[in-house]
Structure formats: C-alpha cells, structure tokens
Amino acid sequence: MAPILELRAVKAFYSQSEVVHGIDVAVEEGGMTVLLGANGAGKTTTLRAICGMVRSEGEIRFAGQRLERRSTEAIAALGIAHVPEGRGTFTGLTVEENLRLGAYARAGRPDAGIGRMFGYFPILGERRRQQAGSLSGGEQQMLAIARALMMSPRLLVLDEPSFGLAPRIVEDIFNIVERIRREQRVSVLLVEQNATLALDLADHAYLIETGYVVMSGPAKTLADDPQIRRSYLGY
Amino acid sequence: MHQLLQQIFSGLAAGAVYASLALALVMIYRATDLVNFAQGEMAMFSTYIAWMLVNVGMPFWAAFSLTLVASFVGGMIIERIVIRPVENAPVLAAVVVTIGLLLIFNALAGWLFTYTLQEFPSPFPDRTLFGALMTTRDLGVIGVTLAMLVALFVFFRFTATGLAMRAAAQNPESARLCGIPVGRMLAIGWGLAAAIGAVAGIMVAPVLFLDPNMMGGVLLYAFTGALLGGITSPIGAVVGGLIVGVTENLVGAYLIASQLKLTVALALIVLVLVFRPNGLFGVAIVRRV
Amino acid sequence: MTMAKSVAIASAEQPAAATRNGAFVAGAWRSTGALVLIAAAVALPFTISNYHVFELTQVMIYAIAVLGLNILTGYNGQISLGHGGFYAAGAYTAAILMHRYGVPYWATLPPAAVICFALGVLFGLPALRFEGPYLALVTLAMAVATPQLLKYFDTWTGGQQGINLIKVQAPAFLGIGRDRWLYLVVLTVLLVAMRVAANMLHGRTGRALVAIRDHPIAAAAMGIDVARYKTLAFGTSSLFTGVAGALSAIVIGFVAPESFTLFLSLSFLVGSAIGGIATIFGAIVGGLFIEFVPNIANDISDAAPWAIYGLTMLLFMYVMPRGVVGSLAGLMRRVQSRRATAGQGLEEQKRRLS
Numbered sequence: 001m002a003p004i005l006e007l008r009a010v011k012a013f014y015s016q017s018e019v020v021h022g023i024d025v026a027v028e029e030g031g032m033t034v035l036l037g038a039n040g041a042g043k044t045t046t047l048r049a050i051c052g053m054v055r056s057e058g059e060i061r062f063a064g065q066r067l068e069r070r071s072t073e074a075i076a077a078l079g080i081a082h083v084p085e086g087r088g089t090f091t092g093l094t095v096e097e098n099l100r101l102g103a104y105a106r107a108g109r110p111d112a113g114i115g116r117m118f119g120y121f122p123i124l125g126e127r128r129r130q131q132a133g134s135l136s137g138g139e140q141q142m143l144a145i146a147r148a149l150m151m152s153p154r155l156l157v158l159d160e161p162s163f164g165l166a167p168r169i170v171e172d173i174f175n176i177v178e179r180i181r182r183e184q185r186v187s188v189l190l191v192e193q194n195a196t197l198a199l200d201l202a203d204h205a206y207l208i209e210t211g212y213v214v215m216s217g218p219a220k221t222l223a224d225d226p227q228i229r230r231s232y233l234g235y
Numbered sequence: 236m237h238q239l240l241q242q243i244f245s246g247l248a249a250g251a252v253y254a255s256l257a258l259a260l261v262m263i264y265r266a267t268d269l270v271n272f273a274q275g276e277m278a279m280f281s282t283y284i285a286w287m288l289v290n291v292g293m294p295f296w297a298a299f300s301l302t303l304v305a306s307f308v309g310g311m312i313i314e315r316i317v318i319r320p321v322e323n324a325p326v327l328a329a330v331v332v333t334i335g336l337l338l339i340f341n342a343l344a345g346w347l348f349t350y351t352l353q354e355f356p357s358p359f360p361d362r363t364l365f366g367a368l369m370t371t372r373d374l375g376v377i378g379v380t381l382a383m384l385v386a387l388f389v390f391f392r393f394t395a396t397g398l399a400m401r402a403a404a405q406n407p408e409s410a411r412l413c414g415i416p417v418g419r420m421l422a423i424g425w426g427l428a429a430a431i432g433a434v435a436g437i438m439v440a441p442v443l444f445l446d447p448n449m450m451g452g453v454l455l456y457a458f459t460g461a462l463l464g465g466i467t468s469p470i471g472a473v474v475g476g477l478i479v480g481v482t483e484n485l486v487g488a489y490l491i492a493s494q495l496k497l498t499v500a501l502a503l504i505v506l507v508l509v510f511r512p513n514g515l516f517g518v519a520i521v522r523r524v
Numbered sequence: 525m526t527m528a529k530s531v532a533i534a535s536a537e538q539p540a541a542a543t544r545n546g547a548f549v550a551g552a553w554r555s556t557g558a559l560v561l562i563a564a565a566v567a568l569p570f571t572i573s574n575y576h577v578f579e580l581t582q583v584m585i586y587a588i589a590v591l592g593l594n595i596l597t598g599y600n601g602q603i604s605l606g607h608g609g610f611y612a613a614g615a616y617t618a619a620i621l622m623h624r625y626g627v628p629y630w631a632t633l634p635p636a637a638v639i640c641f642a643l644g645v646l647f648g649l650p651a652l653r654f655e656g657p658y659l660a661l662v663t664l665a666m667a668v669a670t671p672q673l674l675k676y677f678d679t680w681t682g683g684q685q686g687i688n689l690i691k692v693q694a695p696a697f698l699g700i701g702r703d704r705w706l707y708l709v710v711l712t713v714l715l716v717a718m719r720v721a722a723n724m725l726h727g728r729t730g731r732a733l734v735a736i737r738d739h740p741i742a743a744a745a746m747g748i749d750v751a752r753y754k755t756l757a758f759g760t761s762s763l764f765t766g767v768a769g770a771l772s773a774i775v776i777g778f779v780a781p782e783s784f785t786l787f788l789s790l791s792f793l794v795g796s797a798i799g800g801i802a803t804i805f806g807a808i809v810g811g812l813f814i815e816f817v818p819n820i821a822n823d824i825s826d827a828a829p830w831a832i833y834g835l836t837m838l839l840f841m842y843v844m845p846r847g848v849v850g851s852l853a854g855l856m857r858r859v860q861s862r863r864a865t866a867g868q869g870l871e872e873q874k875r876r877l878s
Contacts, residue, residue: 051412053408053411071411071416072408072411072412073411073413073414073415073416073417076411076412076413076414077414081412082412084408084409084412088406088408088409088412089409090401090402090405090406090409090410091405091406092401092405093398093401093402093405097398097402100395100398101398101399101402101410101413101415102413104395104398104399104413104414104415105413105414105415147413148412151413151414264657270657270660317838320841320842321841321842321845324841324845324846325845325846327597327797327801328797328841328845328846329841330793330797331793331794331797331798331837331840331841332837332838332841334790334793334794334834334837335794335833335834335835335836335837335838335841336834336838337834338830338831338833338834338837339830339831339834339835339838341830342828342829342830342831342834343828343831345828346827346828346831455664455668458661458664459661459665462657462658462661466656466657466658495672495673495676497668497669497672498665498668498669498672498673501665501668501669502665502669505661505662505665508653508654508658508661508662509650509653512653512654512655512658513658514658
C-alpha cells in the first residue's frame with residue numbers, strides 16, 4: 001500500500017534554529033505510525049512542519065500532493081486533521097460549537113457528523129451545551145479528537161494525546177482512536193511519549209532523537225529492541 | 236424628575252451611538268489585540284459618503300444601505316492593505332499605523348469636503364413624545380442601534396461564518412487547523428466594524444453636524460465606554476456606551492457646563508475602573524506562567 | 525607548518541583576542557565617536573541660521589520628552605497616551621516661577637523636575653491597577669483633561685491667553701546670540717539626560733524594568749518589587765518629560781493651553797515608536813520626526829499635509845516596525861551573532877589543524 005504521507009529529507013525550524021535535520025517518515029494508508037522520542041527531540045516540530053505552521057525544507061507529500069508552501073488552512077482542507085499539543089480546543093465556545101467548527105471546511109450539514117461523534121464519545125453528548133473550557137482534561141482531549149474527526153480527514157495527526165491524563169482515560173481514548181481508525185479508514189500519525197501504549201497499537205514506529213531519526217521499523221520490532229526497552233519502556 | 240428622565244433618555248440616544256462605535260472597537264480588539272484609533276475617522280468618512288449620496292437625490296434609506304456596503308468593503312480593504320503588513324509586528328507599530336490612518340482620513344475628508352459644517356438629514360421626524368419626555372429622533376436612533384445589535388447577535392450566534400469568526404478571534408491557530416481562513420475572517424471583522432461605525436456616524440451627524448472633526452469626541456466616549464464595559468466584552472461595549480452617554484448628559488445638565496464636562500465624565504469613569512480594573516463585564520486575563 | 529596553516533591559525537586567534545581586547549577596543553571607539561559627535565553638535569549652531577538653530581533646539585527638547593516616554597513605555601511596558609500632560613506641567617511650572625516669582629530660567633529646572641517626578645509617582649500609584657488598553661484610557665483622559673484644566677485654573681495659568689515670558693538672554697561675555705545660547709543649554713541637558721538614562725537602563729534598574737515588562741509574574745517571583753519599580757518608572761519618565769516641557773517654555777518664551785493638546789501626547793508616542801521605543805538614541809530620531817516631518821509634509825502637499833504625515837508614519841512602521849534605532853540594533857545583533865558562530869567555526873578548524 002502506498003504511503004498517504006511521506007516526508008523526505010525534511011528540515012524544520014523553531015524560530016531561527018533548525019531543530020529537525022533532514023528526516024524521512026512515511027505513514028501507510030489506513031495504518032497508524034508513531035513518532036517516539038524524548039522531550040525536545042523535534043517530534044512536535046515535525047508535525048507542525050507538516051501542517052505548515054513552522055518553516056521547513058524538504059519534501060512533504062500527502063496523497064500525491066506537495067504540502068510545502070501551502071497555508072495551514074489549505075492543508076487542513078486537503079484532509080489532514082491535526083490535534084495539537086495542549087488540545088487546542090476553543091475554550092470559550094460550547095462543545096457543540098467546537099464540533100461545528102470541525103465541519104467548517106466540509107460541505108453539507110454537520111448534524112449527522114455531530115451525532116456520530118456523540119456515538120463515539122457519549123460524554124460529549126451529555127455536555128453538548130457546556131463551555132469547552134469547563135471540561136476535564138480527558139473530556140477536552142476527546143472533544144479535540146472529535147472535532148478533528150468532524151473534518152472527515154484522511155489523515156489524523158495526534159500530538160501527545162495522553163499528556164496530563166490519567167492512565168484509565170488514556171486507555172479509553174486510545175481504544176476509541178483505534179476503533180475509529182478501523183471503522184472510518186483514517187490513517188493516523190501519532191506523537192507520543194507514552195511509548196508502551198503507542199507501540200502496542202501502532203503498525204510502524206520511528207524513534208527521533210535531537211532532530212534525527214535514529215531507528216525505524218515495524219512497531220513490534222522496536223518494542224522488542226533491548227535499547228528501546230531500556231530507554232523508553234522502562235525494563 | 237421629568238427633566239431627569241428627559242436627560243436620561245437623550246443620554247441613552249447619545250449612548251447608543253457610543254455603544255455602536257464601542258462595539259466596533261471591541262470587535263477589532265478581540266480579533267487582533269489592537270485598538271483601532273482610526274475607527275471614528277473611518278465612520279466620519281462613511282458619513283460623508285452617505286451625505287454625498289443623499290445630496291445627489293438618493294432616498295435616505297437607500298443611501299444608508301449603500302453606505303453600509305461601501306463601508307464594509309472599505310473596512311476589508313483597509314485590513315488587507317494597511318493593517319496586514321504590521322500584523323506580526325509589535326503592537327505599538329500597529330497602533331501607530333491606526334493613528335496614521337486617523338490623520339489620513341481626517342485630512343482627506345478636510346481636503347475633499349472642506350471643514351465647513353454641513354447639515355445632515357435625519358430620517359426620523361422631529362417630534363416629541365410622551366409629553367416632551369423623548370423625541371422621535373432619539374427613539375429612532377435607539378431603534379436603529381437595537382436592530383443592528385440584534386442582527387449582529389444573530390450573525391455571530393447562528394451562522395457558520397459568525398462562529399468561524401469567533402473561533403478565529405479566540406484561537407487563530409486552532410481555527411487554521413479547522414481549515415478556517417483566519418486572514419479572511421479578520422478582513423470580514425474589519426468590514427463589519429467599519430459598517431457599524433458608519434451606522435454610528437449617520438445616526439449622530441444630524442445632531443453634531445457633519446465636519447471632519449465630528450467623530451473625535453465620539454471616539455473618545457466610545458473608547459471609554461468599551462473599556463468601562465470590559466474591552467473583551469461586546470455586551471460590555473453596549474452597556475458601557477450607554478452608561479457613558481447617560482453620564483455625559485447628566486454631568487452636563489447638573490454638574491458642569493460644556494468646558495469641563497468631558498474631564499469630569501472621564502474622571503467619573505476612571506473612578507469606576509479603579510474599583511473594577513477590567514471593566515464591568517471584562518474578564519481578567521489569566522496568564523499561564 | 526605551511527603558510528596556509530599559519531594564516532588559518534592566526535586568523536583563528538582573532539576571536540580569542542577579540543573577546544579579550546575587543547571589548548576594550550570597542551569601548552575606546554565608542555568614547556572617541558561620542559566625543560566627536562558631541563564636538564560636532566556643539567559646533568553646529570555656529571554654522572547655520574538662527575531659525576535652524578531654534579528648530580534643532582526644539583528637536584532636542586522633544587528628544588528629552590520622548591526619552592521619558594521610552595523609559596516608561598519602552599523599557600517598562602506601561603503605555604502612556606498622556607505624556608503631554610507632564611510636559612505641560614513642567615512648562616507651566618517654569619513659566620509660573622519665572623513670571624510670578626522672578627526665578628531665573630536655569631533655576632526653574634530643578635523644581636520642575638521635582639514637581640513632575642512627584643506628579644509621575646502620584647499618577648503611577650493608581651496606574652498600578654491598570655494594564656494595556658485600560659492604562660491607555662486613563663492616560664488618554666489625562667491628555668484630554670490637560671488643556672481644559674489649564675484653561676479652568678486661569679488665575680495661575682493665565683487661562684486661554686497663557687503666559688508670556690521675558691525672553692532669556694545669553695550671558696553677555698560669551699558674545700553669542702540667545703538662540704545659540706539656548707541651544708547649548710538644551711544640548712547640555714540632553715546629554716545629561718541620556719547619560720542618566722543610560723546608567724539607569726543598562727544597570728540593575730533597567731533589567732528590573734524590562735523583566736517587569738516582559739514577565740511580570742516571574743519578576744515578582746524573583747523578588748523584584750514590581751510596584752516600587754513601576755511607580756519609579758512613572759516618576760522618572762514624568763521627570764524627563766517635565767524637564768523637557770520646562771525647557772520648551774524657556775526657549776519659546778510662551779505657554780498656552782492649545783500647545784498641550786492630545787495631539788502632542790500622540791506625537792510623543794509616534795516619535796517614540798518611529799525612533800525605537802526601547803532605545804535611548806531613538807529618542808533623538810523621534811524628536812527629528814516630530815519637528816521636521818510636519819514641515820516636510822506641508823511642502824509636499826499644502827492641501828492635506830497631515831495626510832502625508834500619516835502616510836509617512838505608516839511607511840516607517842512597514843519598513844521598520846521596531847523603529848529606526850530599534851531595527852538597526854536588531855540588525856547589528858544578527859550580524860554579531862553570525863560573526864560569533866563564524867568564530868566558532870574557526871575555533872573548530874584550529875583544533876583540527878593542530
């Protein structure tokens with residue numbers, strides 16, 4: 001299967017400094033790829049480069065189209081839904097309004113889509129008129145993912161969805177994401193520090209350290225690798 | 236008592252004008268963290284356009300509508316061409332740009348239309364109601380302002396574009412990730428603000444008489460009203476504007492004649508701000524450390 | 525060792541030498557340059573007409589006023605749309621002292637400074653509660669109130685008519701005209717002001733002010749007395765602008781409420797931004813802008829000169845959003861950092877060669 005997203009020799013810049021030094025990453029269509037690495041490795045910057053939020057060099061291809069030089073909103077309209085670090089929910093708007101915004105770039109009425117999201121995340125349905133800022137961390141994460149899915153994306157990009165959340169909630173969320181991936185046939189690119197969970201679910205993994213890809217391969221292989229087990233899995 | 240009610244009512248009419256301009260200021264501030272010092276002069280210029288249309292024989296409400304459309308387009312163009320270059324510059328640079336815009340509009344109006352005071356027609360008949368408690372003119376002004384506010388409320392609350400604009404103002408980065416063209420939303424915001432300003436100018440021109448310096452005082456009161464209400468709150472802008480209008484009238488009627496009226500009114504409002512430094516409806520900006 | 529290698533090593537030595545001797549050399553260059561500039565400034569009035577001397581004196585007065593604003597808004601981040609009020613306070617202090625009490629002109633400067641400092645502190649205390657646009661409004665209110673208050677308290681201020689002052693004369697033994705004499709007086713005050721500002725802003729106080737501007741919470745957490753510094757900043761700023769006002773009363777020989785409108789306050793802010801709000805030399809550029817651009821605008825178009833003035837403001841902000849001196853400083857910093865990293869490259873080479 002052809003990769004739906006391909007990065008070739010991509011460099012990315014955070015302000016004036018180059019933090020990603022020419023990496024190659026591919027996301028298979030319908031699969032889940034995870035970028036692992038410690039803080040400051042350049043994972044988030046890579047995601048931001050894909051969505052045109054930071055300066056970058058190199059080739060970024062999505063479903064055959066080149067993404068460099070496009071604006072963030074244009075890239076979103078092409079079918080990439082990015083859930084940023086820190087969720088990025090519109091805290092001043094209601095849950096329902098947040099979901100409607102996800103559907104902005106899609107034609108047609110959003111109501112069916114909203115109903116579907118409440119199916120995946122019933123708790124959001126209960127809180128539909130509540131201000132997003134008053135939701136708990138886990139609920140906001142669900143809302144952020146739901147909003148991204150309202151865009152009917154072909155690629156879902158998740159930046160540290162487990163951040164700051166209790167393990168139970170993280171498990172719930174990851175289960176839902178996996179279910180969505182299968183049912184909606186969405187490809188997923190995931191950045192995670194929680195390596196155990198990520199390697200369990202993903203098909204393919206990349207290990208990024210200080211802006212370089214130092215290891216890549218099937219998730220199972222990386223999960224069995226002794227060095228990774230020591231550094232990132234804790235045993 | 237009767238006189239008091241009279242003053243309050245005409246204060247509300249003046250306040251409606253301040254409230255409109257204050258709303259325009261708040262809209263732009265919410266979207267860009269910038270106070271548009273040129274809002275008043277833009278409104279003045281729009282009023283001159285309406286004046287010209289009326290002078291060539293166009294019926295009032297047609298001229299009104301056409302002016303609103305022209306102002307909307309003008310506001311969008313100004314955002315794209317004049318404000319865009321300093322979008323990512325320090326806020327002070329943008330402030331200076333709006334001050335420059337203020338000067339340009341004022342000078343342009345003076346050059347094109349001279350500084351002679353012009354009469355501006357009011358679409359409302361000049362009668363008093365309820366035993367001289369209020370004039371139909373004041374009622375008309377309040378009515379038009381109310382209609383405009385309702386229209387804006389419906390737009391922002393119930394339309395997709397309105398929602399997108401609110402989102403773009405709150406969190407531009409997340410909005411982009413939803414595919415919302417934030418730049419275009421900004422332009423629309425400026426367009427709406429310009430149109431609102433035009434309404435304010437047209438409503439106040441019959442009273443103040445039209446000249447290039449007509450909106451200077453109005454802008455000051457509008458700015459005060461916006462801050463009194465809380466610079467981030469549209470409701471606050473309206474309430475603040477109305478309070479300022481009433482205060483100005485009462486101060487002028489009962490405390491002090493023209494000269495120091497402005498100073499005293501401002502002083503009173505500053506006093507309120509001392510007790511509520513974020514305005515009546517404003518939210519203290521909670522910063523993550 | 526080949527020629528190439530020795531040259532490479534010799535040039536690699538330069539960064540090390542630069543860091544040791546460079547600071548000293550740069551400092552020496554700067555002092556000489558400063559002396560040359562000062563000498564030129566002193567000689568200048570004798571080469572141009574009296575009117576031009578008067579204009580340049582006005583430039584320097586505005587520069588001192590703008591410098592005050594830079595301290596408050598640039599370095600400490602407290603916006604003021606009302607500095608015309610402090611300027612007026614200084615001007616009227618000097619005028620009243622000279623007119624009513626016969627105080628000689630030079631002796632009016634210290635009282636003007638003290639009174640304006642006190643006024644600034646008095647204003648700065650309640651201002652602590654306000655931020656951003658709210659502070660802008662409060663200072664704007666002051667700017668608007670100033671001409672009205674000046675007209676109201678007419679027994680002191682002479683009301684609408686203002687106060688006419690006896691023209692200052694230069695000391696007879698110097699044999700220079702009054703314009704040139706006043707130019708030199710103002711120049712001296714400007715140099716002192718810049719020196720004082722530099723000492724304050726480049727030391728602990730300056731760092732505290734900037735810390736408060738950029739990260740008030742962190743600054744407070746570090747133990748900086750935010751309230752004290754903010755109030756002090758207001759007082760100092762008002763002092764500078766007030767002294768400028770006093771000088772303007774002395775030089776022009778006349779004060780009246782119309783000279784101190786909102787437009788003056790906005791001009792100071794504009795001059796500040798155009799020069800570079802968080803700089804010292806920018807104040808001079810600001811003064812030049814305030815004094816000369818309106819005249820130039822008039823020459824270009826006498827139909828709508830203020831439109832040209834406004835347009836000029838726009839163009840300056842598009843090209844140099846951090847102000848003239850601010851943008852130049854940024855440019856120099858980037859060049860220096862590039863040179864530093866180039867130096868690092870040479871260090872690497874040197875290590876590899878040896």
